[in-house]
Amino acid sequence: MAAGEGDVGIETGIETGTDPGTDRTDPAAPGPADAPAPPPRLDTRLFRHELTPTWLATATALAGRRPPPTDRPLRAAWLGCRAPSTPAVVAAVHPEAEVWAWDPDPARVAAMAQLRDDAGLANLVVHEQPRPPAPSAAAFDLVVLDALIDSVEDRARHELVRSAATLLRPGGLACVTYRTVVGWSEIAPVVAVLRHVAHRSSRDHADSVADALALLRELDDRQAGYLATRPVVRAWLRELFDLPVADVVERYVHRDLRPVSHAQLVEAFAAFGVGYLGPGRLDPDLPADAGPGLVEQVRRAGSSVLRETFGDLAVRRSDRADLFGLGAEPADGERADRWLADLRVTSFQAPGGALLPTVAPATAADPALDALTTAADAGGRAVPVGELWPEADADERRHLLRRALARGVVHPIRPGPVCSTAAAAAARLTAVLDHPSVPGPQRCVVAPGLGGAVAADPPVPAARHALLGITAP
């Protein structure tokens, strides 16, 4: 569907059945006979590979900007821990780095702290305050503002942007993920009804949301204008009605829907001297069926912001991850080409399926990428981008790499060798993330060589363990 949750990561949402926010409400609820209820836990396995420094460095190079330096320890901050395993994984695979994590939801902060303690991640700083960390003398190379600004009112949004911007060091990167206006503005009035019913009732949200859903079903059955005549709303309602009530509560009641546009965000960051670099996600700029007229119209838009805006309209893009930089001037073509050529990637077509879900499933045979898979797959090598597509010029190579990344054919490899500290931390974290009390079908394996994590099922072939830095259990 058009307006979906961010679905790039291994897991797509927090399992609300274990969310402290919902479990605490009824202490008298019956549990298994004579057995104390297990402590509530967030599903900390939710991981988003496109928010790791490794991936973001690739996206930065693809945007023609200098990737973050690798010759000194990284300082990174996560504002928003809706994907809580991501900062933990980054801390584990970059033991020399200092990784901060903060969330306005104290339950998530507590879960982050628990995850840090359980995995023994000494370099993960959980900021246990109601407001984001304040700028200090030691600024950050990377700030990820994840899934927060699209759920708060404008003053809080401004505060978050200010925090992200002022935490950056010159040359630092900010990545902001959000639900877009073009993808979600039509959904917002229906969500408003849902939230109104939920919040005006003194009953438990699960009950009041059930009432709201019944009302929406009634309106849907009666072909109420807004629900009946808008294809996007109709499609979203079908999905909503299929969701468990607890998921509806988590997605739309605990989290407000206040979509943001690319232009709004660019303007907000510009006020702090922070400029837009390029997309953090590497999904297609245009729909697969775009005709030459649409392609041309987007390309010749009169400004960068307008080009992105036209692209969002063309795709009806629902979610964005935008990269911003403090003082990152565009490089000349030669240097930009070199940054790109120096990146290393590995093939990701595992026997039995891709190790990562693809952003843009291939709709047709893609000989360039198929050949790449075959060439890079043997033995799980890390291949410099400069060696791929030797016949292609820089622009074409950039385009092909973007396609390969978007389709999950290749994944960037973290620069430098995997040290034993990282391998050990990764193994500990993998064990913690695999905790049996955490529900959900997906398991993941922290892979320091990748700078992230991969799905555990299907199993990672042993031939790749060395490259990915995975210690066999």
Place this chain on the structure above:
Amino acid sequence: MTGPTPTWSPQGPRPAPRLGGWADGYTTDAAYEDQINVDLCPAWLSMVAVLNGQPPLDRGRPLVWLDLGSGTGLGTCTVAAADPTLEVWGIDYSPAHVDRARSLARDAQLTNCRFVEASFEEAARDLTIGPVEVDVIVVNGVYSWVSPANQRHIVEAVSRRLRPGGLVFVMYESATGWSSMTPLAEALRLAVDADGRPGDLGFPDAARALLDLRANGAHCFPLGPRETEQMAGWADADGRYAAHEYLGAHFAPLLVGDVVDALAGAKCSHLGGIGPLDHHPYYGNPLAHADLLRSAEDPVLRELVRDLILQRALRRDLFRRGCVHTTVPEQRAWLSALTVRGLGKPFEEAPVELTALEVTLEPDFHGPLTEALATADLDVDAVLAIHPGWSFADAVTALGLLVAAGYAAPATPGAPGDAAVAASRRLNEVLRWERRHNRAHNGLVSPATGAMVALDLVELLALDAVWDGAPPQVDALVAHVLDVFAAQGRVVRHEGTLIHDPEAARSVVERRVAALLHRRPALRRLGID
């Protein structure tokens, strides 16, 4: 964080010059067009309060009326001219708007009407600006076009200035009819910003670019039905209107719940829409959903759901600062005092579009009422005298229907005084002078209703000719009107369509001139002719 944080120098993109650094993202390079309002006056707002079970405005003392975001001031001047006992204020941040408004007031010699150039923040914080305690605040064509910060300033101004028992009117775009337009409006603004020309000049090309996006298969289409209608109007949209409608940096449709919650911060309670039947259990609800809406006990939820059903694009809501407990006899007394005055429209069986549904008035029921309006005002007793079998509630509903269908308007209490008639004439003379100079307004001020009475340009030009001594005959007036249209380069428009065929245009003008001549007695009773 504590205290302001030093930041690096801002870098591009810079706000477009056309949005003016002082205007917080509101369009300033094209002055807003003059607006006429037939319902933003004490009599109409009192009627809505009464229909919603609350007392009318207290006319036992001079009322103070404040227009926040008064634009070019025609609406504000209209209220002032129609009732010189009012103390009327307009506050607007735009010097161009205030200059125009002051000119109108000065030219019409309105001594009870003042305009102040100030921002909403200044209006909220500085009580030395404008009146301190007011009975009515009007926020028309402003609220969903300004920044959230300015929306908060507006609410603060209401909170600090509106008298207990006072009324506040807020008009805003509703997301239920605008949501899919929001990203397109932003794209329009960005395209005009990139173009560099003023908004009214840049709009047509920006609109064309988005129409091209649609033709090229962009996936954001199709839009919702209301938005599709809006987009269909882009091709011949007036540039100044479009600039203000779409090109502000903060254009953002709202939901009724947002506005009700915000005004609650100023201790104001939502009464309802200002349509005369918006409150009505039958005429106020779409038929297929009436039972569902009637059963909703939460008034805000009811409004939200109704907006979803109707896909409303615009809301015009009335709030009262402090809703009082009223008794049935009190309500009956206020309803009994409601009086409507005929506008000279002959009865027709054409459908009438209400907020929630379309109705056709019954010749047997409503025909006699419209006939009665030709010679006298109507109130509940007068309706019951014509239809003795009707209930009190039926009679009230009939008055609402007559107003909603454009046959009548709520009357100001008693006959208009000489001062009101004179001030209205002076303002109408100013408008007449402007018509001669190619600035048209579709209405004239009536001291009998306290508001504008809608008249189209053909009717106005014919009336001008009669006032200038032309014989009140169809042929002569048609010739005059067509001459003026030709001289001013105008094309006759009928039901939204430009009529280029000369014979067809003449036919349209003939019908309208004939209707005007039929309407003149009513215009005289309205204090216009």
